[in-house]
Amino acid sequence: MNLLIFTPVLPEIAITIASMFLLIIGVFKKNEKTYTTISNLAIFSLLAVLFLIFSGSVPKGISFGGSLITDSFSLYLKTLILISSIIILVVSNIYLRNINLLKFEYIILILLSVVGMMIMVSSNDLISLYLSIELQSLPLYVLASIRNKSSKSTESGLKYFVLGALSSCILLYGLSLIYGYTGSIYYNEIASNLSEYDVGILIGVAFTLAGFAFKISAVPFHMWTPDVYEGSPTTVTAFFAVAPKIAALGLIVRILITAMPTLIEDWQSILILLSIFSMLLGAFSAIGQRNLKRLLAYSSISHMGFALMGVINGSFDGVRSLSLYMLIYLVMSLALFISIIALKNNDEHIENIEDISGLAKINPVMALIISILLFSLAGIPPLAGFFAKFYVLYAAIDAKLYYLAIFGVLSSVISAFYYLRIIKVMYFEESANSFDPISKRLKTIIYLLTAITLLFFLRPSIFINFAGTASASLFI
Amino acid sequence: MIVVNLLFYLFSFIMIASAFMVILSRNPVHSVLFLILCFFNSAGIFLILGAEFLAFILVIVYVGAVAVLFLFVVMMLDVEFKSISSTVISYLPIGMTIGVIVLAELMLVLFTWKRDYSVTDNLSITSDKQYSNTEIIGLVLYTDNILFFQLAGLILLASMIGAIVLTVNHRPSAKRQDINKQVERDAENSIKNIDMKPGSGI
Numbered sequence: 054m055n056l057l058i059f060t061p062v063l064p065e066i067a068i069t070i071a072s073m074f075l076l077i078i079g080v081f082k083k084n085e086k087t088y089t090t091i092s093n094l095a096i097f098s099l100l101a102v103l104f105l106i107f108s109g110s111v112p113k114g115i116s117f118g119g120s121l122i123t124d125s126f127s128l129y130l131k132t133l134i135l136i137s138s139i140i141i142l143v144v145s146n147i148y149l150r151n152i153n154l155l156k157f158e159y160i161i162l163i164l165l166s167v168v169g170m171m172i173m174v175s176s177n178d179l180i181s182l183y184l185s186i187e188l189q190s191l192p193l194y195v196l197a198s199i200r201n202k203s204s205k206s207t208e209s210g211l212k213y214f215v216l217g218a219l220s221s222c223i224l225l226y227g228l229s230l231i232y233g234y235t236g237s238i239y240y241n242e243i244a245s246n247l248s249e250y251d252v253g254i255l256i257g258v259a260f261t262l263a264g265f266a267f268k269i270s271a272v273p274f275h276m277w278t279p280d281v282y283e284g285s286p287t288t289v290t291a292f293f294a295v296a297p298k299i300a301a302l303g304l305i306v307r308i309l310i311t312a313m314p315t316l317i318e319d320w321q322s323i324l325i326l327l328s329i330f331s332m333l334l335g336a337f338s339a340i341g342q343r344n345l346k347r348l349l350a351y352s353s354i355s356h357m358g359f360a361l362m363g364v365i366n367g368s369f370d371g372v373r374s375l376s377l378y379m380l381i382y383l384v385m386s387l388a389l390f391i392s393i394i395a396l397k398n399n400d401e402h403i404e405n406i407e408d409i410s411g412l413a414k415i416n417p418v419m420a421l422i423i424s425i426l427l428f429s430l431a432g433i434p435p436l437a438g439f440f441a442k443f444y445v446l447y448a449a450i451d452a453k454l455y456y457l458a459i460f461g462v463l464s465s466v467i468s469a470f471y472y473l474r475i476i477k478v479m480y481f482e483e484s485a486n487s488f489d490p491i492s493k494r495l496k497t498i499i500y501l502l503t504a505i506t507l508l509f510f511l512r513p514s515i516f517i518n519f520a521g522t523a524s525a526s527l528f529i
Numbered sequence: 530m531i532v533v534n535l536l537f538y539l540f541s542f543i544m545i546a547s548a549f550m551v552i553l554s555r556n557p558v559h560s561v562l563f564l565i566l567c568f569f570n571s572a573g574i575f576l577i578l579g580a581e582f583l584a585f586i587l588v589i590v591y592v593g594a595v596a597v598l599f600l601f602v603v604m605m606l607d608v609e610f611k612s613i614s615s616t617v618i619s620y621l622p623i624g625m626t627i628g629v630i631v632l633a634e635l636m637l638v639l640f641t642w643k644r645d646y647s648v649t650d651n652l653s654i655t656s657d658k659q660y661s662n663t664e665i666i667g668l669v670l671y672t673d674n675i676l677f678f679q680l681a682g683l684i685l686l687a688s689m690i691g692a693i694v695l696t697v698n699h700r701p702s703a704k705r706q707d708i709n710k711q712v713e714r715d716a717e718n719s720i721k722n723i724d725m726k727p728g729s730g731i
Contacts, residue, residue, distance in 0.1 A: 069683065076690070117676040158694040165687045172680065184680040191684055195691030210695075 072164035129523030170300035209284025224264025230257030291390035331358030366452035374444035376520035388502035411484020437509035
């Protein structure tokens with residue numbers, strides 16, 4: 054047998070084997086250092102896979118009889134997923150030690166979830182799509198409730214699990230209708246069998262999109278997000294906010310553009326509604342929040358609305374703006390989450406907005422960094438977040454969807470209010486808190502990510518070209 | 530042929546009757562037992578259709594695992610028997626409404642649906658009849674569909690790890706079985722003669 058046929062899926066296979074190997078190590082070698090050892094090995098293997106992708110030794114092509122496709126788009130998204138999971142693992146090492154939750158299974162579950170996400174972005178048929186979504190979300194349900202002594206954490210895990218199972222059912226129902234009406238599970242065959250106008254397939258598409266909307270927490274399928282974000286350990290929340298969303302958006306883009314290009318008018322209207330509602334609800338609901346994690350949950354809902362704007366047109370420019378948005382969103386929101394993780398009052402991690410009052414006097418550097426990140430999330434030029442929003446709005450205007458762009462700008466203005474409120478609390482309010490010094494490793498990561506946010510405008514073409522080559526592979 | 534028809538009517542009659550009994554019986558344990566009967570009869574109908582793999586899976590998975598799990602849960606929960614049946618009347622109108630809607634939908638499907646042969650003919654994996662269902666699934670499950678098989682395995686692994694990590698609680702004070710210690714024990718070390726003084730404990 055020719056083993057070379059497996060080389061396009063080498064990253065997935067490598068991480069799967071690594072996760073099982075680390076699981077065995079964790080089970081048989083139980084002592085205080087187990088977590089650190091396994092964490093370092095996991096980070097090493099993820100870095101190795103990242104290097105494999107960067108060095109170009111992963112050939113492009115289809116594997117497993119067309120079930121998986123490796124192209125520039127999937128490799129780009131895999132890079133983003135790998136980077137975010139590496140950062141999360143590094144931060145978890147510090148955070149979990151603080152809250153005394155060093156379970157090695159945490160790492161194994163993250164690795165398995167990463168495998169699921171990587172298969173999600175390269176899935177090219179309905180069965181691998183469904184199975185990879187399940188593989189991605191099952192470890193996440195467990196991770197949400199991994200702090201099983203805290204009632205909030207178990208509650209969030211249970212909520213996520215029940216609603217996730219429900220959304221999987223809806224998704225599966227939609228997929229079965231698509232399969233029933235086109236007679237194929239492969240995207241390209243679905244696209245060629247779609248020529249007839251059929252009500253059943255529209256129902257299938259609507260159900261499928263509802264299932265996807267749950268996974269990216271777009272309104273009206275967002276109910277779980279604030280509770281789950283609040284209850285989970287903060288590193289897990291940061292992981293939730295970034296990696297699964299990137300994977301799910303990549304999957305949505307691929308299935309809509311390669312499998313249903315002829316139905317564009319139908320899914321466009323669904324996506325426009327999802328996008329507008331997500332942006333507006335994310336902006337309005339965040340205003341009343343006092344808990345930082347809940348606030349970021351609403352902020353991520355709003356950002357998903359913006360990202361969806363890129364898919365709506367179904368054009369190369371739109372997908373490129375979406376790819377760029379995901380990259381910048383990853384950098385910004387990871388940096389903000391890590392800053393929240395890094396700040397501590399007398400060994401207590403901060404939870405609420407008032408906990409960071411007066412940060413500017415005690416730790417002006419961190420206050421400045423958080424302000425930069427918040428300005429960037431609000432989309433103030435010349436920070437990276439501005440470019441992200443600029444390109445998706447440009448794509449919306451290009452598609453002659455002016456009202457969508459207007460809603461986008463409006464919600465961006467509204468959300469600027471609550472971002473600015475945090476800055477006001479940091480700079481202009483007196484504080485009784487003293488902040489603990491921040492560990493060096495966290496500082497390095499925060500500085501690096503903030504530097505990307507801050508200096509993005511100097512050479513935006515680097516990232517735009519990355520996103521451009523990635524998106525171009527969808528339109529061959 | 531007549532035997533097959535008779536069997537079909539037998540199975541479907543018992544199936545529908547037991548399905549009714551699932552929702553009508555007062556004792557939840559009886560409900561679950563009727564559910565198992567219902568599963569067995571649908572397995573019989575699958576066998577008549579020539580889908581022997583589905584029949585076996587139905588018996589193994591639904592009867593062997595799901596229904597037994599139900600049974601355990603029902604037996605452990607302390608359900609008030611009377612309260613269940615007394616609510617039947619109050620739920621009757623909404624139940625009837627949903628039933629009529631579903632019936633109407635079924636009628637719509639039955640009378641308007643046309644089979645598209647160009648689609649359905651492509652669905653079967655092999656057209657020749659020399660293989661049974663199970664053999665055909667066996668032929669593709671580990672070859673063409675190995676990815677799906679492995680992914681399902683990974684999902685099971687993840688859920689197993691999850692179940693263990695969420696429920697296992699290592700307490701240092703808990704007494705655990707140590708097999709080495711048990712094997713090494715012998716009579717000389719285990720039995721001690723103690724000279725007890727009257728009126729005192731060990």
